Amino acid sequence: DTAVSQTPKYLVTQMGNDKSIKCEQNLGHDTMYWYKQDSKKFLKIMFSYNNKELIINETVPNRFSPKSPDKAHLNLHINSLELGDSAVYFCASSRSSLAASLGTQYFGPGTRLTVL
Amino acid sequence: SQQGEEDPQALSIQEGENATMNCSYKTSINNLQWYRQNSGRGLVHLILIRSNEREKHSGRLRVTLDTSKKSSSLLITASRAADTASYFCATVLSNSGYALNFGKGTSLLVTP
Numbered sequence: 001d002t003a004v005s006q007t008p009k010y011l012v013t014q015m016g017n018d019k020s021i022k023c024e025q026n027l028g029h030d031t032m033y034w035y036k037q038d039s040k041k042f043l044k045i046m047f048s049y050n051n052k053e054l055i056i057n058e059t060v061p062n063r064f065s066p067k068s069p070d071k072a073h074l075n076l077h078i079n080s081l082e083l084g085d086s087a088v089y090f091c092a093s094s095r096s097s098l099a100a101s102l103g104t105q106y107f108g109p110g111t112r113l114t115v116l
Numbered sequence: 117s118q119q120g121e122e123d124p125q126a127l128s129i130q131e132g133e134n135a136t137m138n139c140s141y142k143t144s145i146n147n148l149q150w151y152r153q154n155s156g157r158g159l160v161h162l163i164l165i166r167s168n169e170r171e172k173h174s175g176r177l178r179v180t181l182d183t184s185k186k187s188s189s190l191l192i193t194a195s196r197a198a199d200t201a202s203y204f205c206a207t208v209l210s211n212s213g214y215a216l217n218f219g220k221g222t223s224l225l226v227t228p
């Protein structure tokens with residue numbers, strides 16, 4: 001069983017389009033995250049979300065928005081895609097309590113987004 | 117800002133040799149974690165060391181932590197070709213919902 005899954009694995013699209021990446025976790029975690037990994041493998045947090053709070057990295061453009069239909073899903077919507085959005089996007093999850101999780105996260109396989 | 121800085125950026129060794137990667141960080145931490153990323157895959161948690169620990173072992177992995185120097189090292193003993201991957205250290209960001217701040221990673225190549 002895949003703990004954290006993402007779809008699609010690859011996404012190729014034109015500039016200006018709107019796209020979504022889906023993420024699901026079956027670990028019973030109540031905190032989920034989106035990270036962006038650039039071409040130099042630099043990983044940066046975009047969003048942290050649990051059922052109480054959304055925390056947005058201030059550097060993330062408002063064209064990006066997370067949507068959570070339920071505790072097991074956190075989808076990433078991107079409007080008006082730009083060339084610079086090309087990257088690998090990773091979803092992750094953890095328990096919400098630092099004492100319980102110690103911050104350990106479980107990652108999805110990633111979605112490679114290419115904007116042409 | 118990037119919390120951790122790994123060193124070296126790339127490391128190439130032969131099977132059976134030991135691989136050592138270092139990580140430095142800037143702020144106080146609750147714990148420090150190491151993750152592995154195989155090519156084209158997601159990150160996998162390897163080991164966590166708490167701020168009050170100095171050394172921890174897990175199989176062929178040995179992690180040390182020096183909070184006075186704000187640094188950690190990951191040692192992989194008797195490396196195998198399957199250890200070829202990128203290795204990242206990570207610390208928990210404050211006021212971020214426990215998001216992780218990753219270092220730039222060390223790319224390890226183990227040749228047979």
